[in-house]
Amino acid sequence: MIVRRSSNPIRVGTVTIGGDAPIVVQSMTKTDTRNIPATAAQIEELTDCGCEIVRLAVPDMEAAQAISAIKQNISIPIIADIHFDYRLAIAALKAGADGLRLNPGNIRDPEQITKIVRVAKERQAPIRIGINAGSLPPASKPYPSIAEHMVCTALEQIHLLESLDFDLIKISLKAFDVPTTIEAYRAIASKILYPLHLGITEAGLPKAGIVRSAVGIGILLHEGIGNTIRVSLSAHPCEEVKTAYEILKCLDLRQHGPTLISCPSCGRAEVDIISLAESVDRYLREISKPIKVAVMGCIVNGPGEAKDADVGIACGKGKGAIFKKGKVVRTVTEKDFLNALMAKVKNVLNKQVRVPQQSKSY
Amino acid sequence: MIVRRSSNPIRVGTVTIGGDAPIVVQSMTKTDTRNIPATAAQIEELTDCGCEIVRLAVPDMEAAQAISAIKQNISIPIIADIHFDYRLAIAALKAGADGLRLNPGNIRDPEQITKIVRVAKERQAPIRIGINAGSLPPASKPYPSIAEHMVCTALEQIHLLESLDFDLIKISLKAFDVPTTIEAYRAIASKILYPLHLGITEAGLPKAGIVRSAVGIGILLHEGIGNTIRVSLSAHPCEEVKTAYEILKCLDLRQHGPTLISCPSCGRAEVDIISLAESVDRYLREISKPIKVAVMGCIVNGPGEAKDADVGIACGKGKGAIFKKGKVVRTVTEKDFLNALMAKVKNVLNKQVRVPQQSKSY
Numbered sequence: 001m002i003v004r005r006s007s008n009p010i011r012v013g014t015v016t017i018g019g020d021a022p023i024v025v026q027s028m029t030k031t032d033t034r035n036i037p038a039t040a041a042q043i044e045e046l047t048d049c050g051c052e053i054v055r056l057a058v059p060d061m062e063a064a065q066a067i068s069a070i071k072q073n074i075s076i077p078i079i080a081d082i083h084f085d086y087r088l089a090i091a092a093l094k095a096g097a098d099g100l101r102l103n104p105g106n107i108r109d110p111e112q113i114t115k116i117v118r119v120a121k122e123r124q125a126p127i128r129i130g131i132n133a134g135s136l137p138p139a140s141k142p143y144p145s146i147a148e149h150m151v152c153t154a155l156e157q158i159h160l161l162e163s164l165d166f167d168l169i170k171i172s173l174k175a176f177d178v179p180t181t182i183e184a185y186r187a188i189a190s191k192i193l194y195p196l197h198l199g200i201t202e203a204g205l206p207k208a209g210i211v212r213s214a215v216g217i218g219i220l221l222h223e224g225i226g227n228t229i230r231v232s233l234s235a236h237p238c239e240e241v242k243t244a245y246e247i248l249k250c251l252d253l254r255q256h257g258p259t260l261i262s263c264p265s266c267g268r269a270e271v272d273i274i275s276l277a278e279s280v281d282r283y284l285r286e287i288s289k290p291i292k293v294a295v296m297g298c299i300v301n302g303p304g305e306a307k308d309a310d311v312g313i314a315c316g317k318g319k320g321a322i323f324k325k326g327k328v329v330r331t332v333t334e335k336d337f338l339n340a341l342m343a344k345v346k347n348v349l350n351k352q353v354r355v356p357q358q359s360k361s362y
Numbered sequence: 363m364i365v366r367r368s369s370n371p372i373r374v375g376t377v378t379i380g381g382d383a384p385i386v387v388q389s390m391t392k393t394d395t396r397n398i399p400a401t402a403a404q405i406e407e408l409t410d411c412g413c414e415i416v417r418l419a420v421p422d423m424e425a426a427q428a429i430s431a432i433k434q435n436i437s438i439p440i441i442a443d444i445h446f447d448y449r450l451a452i453a454a455l456k457a458g459a460d461g462l463r464l465n466p467g468n469i470r471d472p473e474q475i476t477k478i479v480r481v482a483k484e485r486q487a488p489i490r491i492g493i494n495a496g497s498l499p500p501a502s503k504p505y506p507s508i509a510e511h512m513v514c515t516a517l518e519q520i521h522l523l524e525s526l527d528f529d530l531i532k533i534s535l536k537a538f539d540v541p542t543t544i545e546a547y548r549a550i551a552s553k554i555l556y557p558l559h560l561g562i563t564e565a566g567l568p569k570a571g572i573v574r575s576a577v578g579i580g581i582l583l584h585e586g587i588g589n590t591i592r593v594s595l596s597a598h599p600c601e602e603v604k605t606a607y608e609i610l611k612c613l614d615l616r617q618h619g620p621t622l623i624s625c626p627s628c629g630r631a632e633v634d635i636i637s638l639a640e641s642v643d644r645y646l647r648e649i650s651k652p653i654k655v656a657v658m659g660c661i662v663n664g665p666g667e668a669k670d671a672d673v674g675i676a677c678g679k680g681k682g683a684i685f686k687k688g689k690v691v692r693t694v695t696e697k698d699f700l701n702a703l704m705a706k707v708k709n710v711l712n713k714q715v716r717v718p719q720q721s722k723s724y
Contacts, residue, residue, distance in 0.1 A: 001541075030636075033629035057629030081628065083663070106663070134667030176623050176670055178612045179363075182584070202656070202668065204624045205636075205643055207572055211608035214573045215580030222544070222581050232626040234639040234657070239569075240626070246573035250540045261538050262566045264594040264602070266443065267395035267419030274392075274567075277596040281567055294564070295596070301445070301468070305496030306564060308538055 002251060004224040007195045010126045010168050012053055013077025013098035017126075017170060017228045018195030023221070023253050024228035025244045026197070027237040028055040028081070033063035033070075040073035042237065047076050049238040050245055050256060053228070055079040055101060064091035071096045079128070086112035093119045099170075101128040104157045105135035113157075117164045126168035129157045131184075132201055133175035146175065147183035154188060169194045170228070174201035178216040185220050195227035202232065209233045210243050217244075221251055258284040258345075261294040261306050269297030270317035276337060283342050289349055293341070294323075303328055311348050313341045324348065364613065366586040369557045372488045372530050374415055375439025375460035379488075379532060379590045380557030385583070385615050386590035387606045388559070389599040390417040390443070395425035395432075402435035404599065409438050411600045412607055412618055415590070417441040417463060426453035433458045441490070448474035455481045461532075463490040466519045467497035475519075479526045488530035491519045493546075494563055495537035508537065509545035516550060531556045532590070536563035540578040547582050557589035564594065571595045572605050579609055620646040620707075623656040623668050631659030632679040638699060645704050651711055655703070656685075665690055673710050675703045686710065 009019030017024050027046050031038040033056045043054050058064050058080045067078060079099040080092030084106050092100065093116075100120060107113065120127055131150045143149040150173045161169055171194050173184035181200055189196065200216040203209035213231040220226050229247070231240040248254035262277035263269075277295040284293060294312030296302030299321055302314025307326025314321045314328075320337050322330040322344050332340040371381030379386050389408050393400040395418045405416050420426050420442045429440060441461040442454030446468050454462065455478075462482060469475065482489055493512045505511040512535045523531055533556050535546035543562055551558065562578040565571035575593045582588050591609070593602040610616035624639035625631075639657040646655060656674030658664030661683055664676025669688025676683045676690075682699050684692040684706050694702040 028626065028628050030627045030631070031629060039629070055628075059630045063629060081630075083630075132667060134669060135663050176668070179614060202623045202625045202658070204622045205639055206569065207605065208608050208622065209624075210569055210572055211576045211605060212612045214576035215584075215609060215612050218573075218577030219581050219584050222577075234624040234626055234636045237626075243569065243573060246570050247577060250574045250577050252541060260566045260570065261564045262571075262596040263564045264390065264596055264599075265392045266390050267393060267401070267425060268421045268443075268445075269392070274596045277567055296564070301497050305494060306538070307496060 002222060002224050002253065005189055006193060007227055008167075008193045010170060010195060011124075012079065012126055015053055015077055021227070023226060023248055024052045025050060025241055025248070026053045026055060026079075026228055026230040027051045027240045028057070028230065030237055033057055033059070034066050036066050036069045039066070040070050043070070043074040043076065046237055046241060047074065049241045051076065051237070051241045053077050053079060055081050055230070057081050058088050058092050061088065061091055064088050065095050067092055067095035067097050082107070086116050089116045090119050093123055093125055097125065099126045099128065101130045103130050103132060103135060104153055105132060105137050108137055110160055113160060114164060117161060117166045120168065121166055124168065126170055127161065127166070128170040128172060128197055129154055129161075130197075131171070131173045133177070133180060134201070145180070145183065147173075147180050147187060150175070150184045151187045151191075155191065158192065158194070170197050171195075172197040172199060174199045176200065176202050178212060181216050182219055185225050186223070189225045196225060197228045197230065198226040199230045199232055205234045206239055209235075213243060214247050217247055218251065221247065221253060255290040257290060258287050259290070259292045260284060261292060261309050261312070263295070263297045263302075263305070265297050269315070271297070271315045271320075271334060271337075273297040273315065276315065279338050280341060283338075287345070287349065289352065291345060291349060293345055295341075311341065311344045313337055364584060364586050364615065367551050368555060369589055370529075370555045372532060372557060373486075374441065374488055377415055377439055383589070385588060385610055386414045387412060387603055387610070388415045388417060388590055388592040389413045389602045390419070390592065392599055395419055395421070396428050398428050398431045401428070402432050405432070405436045405438065408599055408603060409436065411603045413438065413599070413603045415439050415441060417443050417592070419443050420450050420454050423450065423453055426450050427457050429454055429457035429459050444469070448478050451478045452481050455485055455487055459487065461488045461490065463492045465492050465494060465497060466515055467494060467499050470499055472522055475522060476526060479523060479528045482530065483528055486530065488532055489523065489528070490532040490534060490559055491516055491523075492559075493533070493535045495539070495542060496563070507542070507545065509535075509542050509549060512537070512546045513549045513553075517553065520554065520556070532559050533557075534559040534561060536561045538562065538564050540574060543578050544581055547587050548585070551587045558587060559590045559592065560588040561592045561594055567596045568601060571597075575605060576609050580613065583609065583613055583615060617652040619652060620649050621652070621654045622646060623654060623671050623674070625657070625659045625664070625667075627659050631677070633659070633677045633696060633699075635659040635677065638677065641700050642703060645700075649707070649711065651714065653707060653711060655707055657703075673703065673706045675699055
């Protein structure tokens with residue numbers, strides 16, 4: 001059981017981050033923000049695959065102003081990603097952004113930050129202090145590690161915002177280096193009560209970037225640290241959202257659609273388990289309810305090894321056993337493996353009593 | 363810095379597991395073991411992609427005897443995976459297997475185990491006690507958790523082997539459920555000094571299986587637990603090996619070929635960063651030396667954000683900056699992005715002083 005770190009909840013539009021809220025899944029659009037239809041379409045795709053908050057780059061005034069039209073076509077909160085120019089932050093808020101991400105490495109003037117905070121406060125829009133190991137402000141003193149420099153930069157910015165009587169704050173401390181990221185989040189976790197946004201920056205292409213994000217974010221979540229996550233991948237942003245849910249699912253922190261248990265196959269298997277698992281996976285993508293389905297290559301110990309699964313198949317030469325919670329319910333011939341398994345999956349899903357999603361989210 | 367758990371080293375053929383040895387990467391063939399050419403060819407592929415020990419399923423006597431011919435065509439140690447029939451273990455050892463994996467869930471008779479141990483001892487071949495949450499022996503008493511049942515089963519088997527004066531032991535405690543796996547390995551880590559083989563069983567297809575393995579194995583490795591790892595994926599076994607190295611690399615536990623740092627792209631990017639990163643990745647696959655290469659979408663803060671990289675490119679509209687360790691060394695136009703970056707990568711690699719691989723493995 002993961003004991004989650006205490007944090008004060010904040011609201012980003014309609015979504016709560018921190019406190020006892022489920023860990024929120026975020027992503028970021030990769031379209032030109034000024035291209036309103038393309039950006040709105042990508043946000044719709046992201047929403048469909050489970051993204052709960054979306055961040056948009058705001059490189060200029062036209063992008064800031066586009067937020068107003070984009071918001072009319074979407075249903076999830078928007079966070080404006082601001083660098084260098086504080087006026088873009090103010091324009092984004094005025095255009096309806098539900099929150100901001102500021103990088104203390106490139107907007108440093110306290111007067112400029114004061115101006116941003118004034119508008120954020122009026123609109124009750126939270127600010128993420130988004131520290132990035134690669135774009136820290138110059139060190140005012142020598143730090144024993146990059147992680148400490150990151151944490152001190154965040155604390156300085158927190159103090160500035162608090163001095164302006166602003167506490168709608170969220171913190172991130174991202175690095176490409178996983179041990180640095182872990183060190184930084186662990187250090188800040190015990191010092192503040194603000195919610196934490198987790199991520200590994202510039203993690204790369206799938207699959208290396210998936211591994212890097214899963215290891216870094218997974219270690220922190222398992223320690224109870226983290227209130228919202230964004231997986232950064234050089235890929236379509238829906239890949240980021242899917243990876244985020246896989247991380248949360250395997251730590252029992254969220255439910256999200258079906259889970260496929262499948263054996264890696266070995267010299268013991270007498271059918272092509274990998275192809276069968278791939279076919280089952282394609283069918284499962286159409287299902288949104290949580291269900292555990294197993295595809296196993298041993299008829300002898302398959303049902304036992306996957307007794308955790310709601311439904312499964314254990315395949316032998318020419319015939320297979322369909323099982324439910326480890327108990328064999330039917331024997332089928334090879335040509336019926338896929339259809340019989342999917343029929344049983346549908347049957348189990350139809351029998352499931354509906355329970356409210358929110359209460360099942362942990 | 364990860365402080366690794368103390369463990370007594372054992373040898374599997376020419377490979378050391380435990381003690382101060384680098385964490386060893388394993389996989390398992392998915393061919394029919396009795397098909398000697400196919401199995402030897404897959405082991406060669408695995409060796410080429412970095413697999414250091416390979417496990418083979420031994421479902422019958424023909425498979426056990428095939429080990430002898432397979433070994434003549436390969437260069438890494440073989441572990442025979444034995445279930446149900448103790449005679450297969452003895453036959454596999456006599457055919458030249460460098461080690462065994464036994465599952466106490468399906469070979470339970472102490473007399474049979476004694477017979478296996480006698481042959482293993484003669485040949486100094488280690489035995490992995492391979493506990494699997496789904497195929498545990500019946501519980502002799504009620505256990506508060508599956509993890510405790512797994513740990514107690516392992517300890518009983520360890521005591522049996524020790525009573526036979528055999529200590530070439532390695533332990534695994536695999537489950538599909540990540541929290542159960544972590545609980546089991548943590549519990550046993552402080553109780554014994556034998557090396558631990560980590561894995562998440564039946565983790566599924568890439569990418570869900572990659573996430574599940576990275577989270578589970580990553581959390582344990584970061585705590586210093588684990589001496590050898592096997593990622594189980596319903597995919598070609600080289601995918602397992604690549605994933606294993608990505609996990610080890612991102613925790614600085616092993617070096618293995620190049621590392622690509624690439625930004626996820628966003629509305630700020632003015633070129634197609636994802637395609638460029640994919641092209642760079644294809645080139646990097648031909649390189650075996652460790653080098654960090656960055657592909658960044660911001661010309662303004664790209665070099666800084668990726669200053670960790672040995673070589674990188676920060677791309678703007680129509681032109682990009684090639685940088686080395688965060689310092690811009692050359693500006694290039696868009697058509698030369700890929701060639702200029704790869705030329706600089708080769709240039710840096712040629713200048714690198716060769717250092718012995720073994721000492722760089724941590």
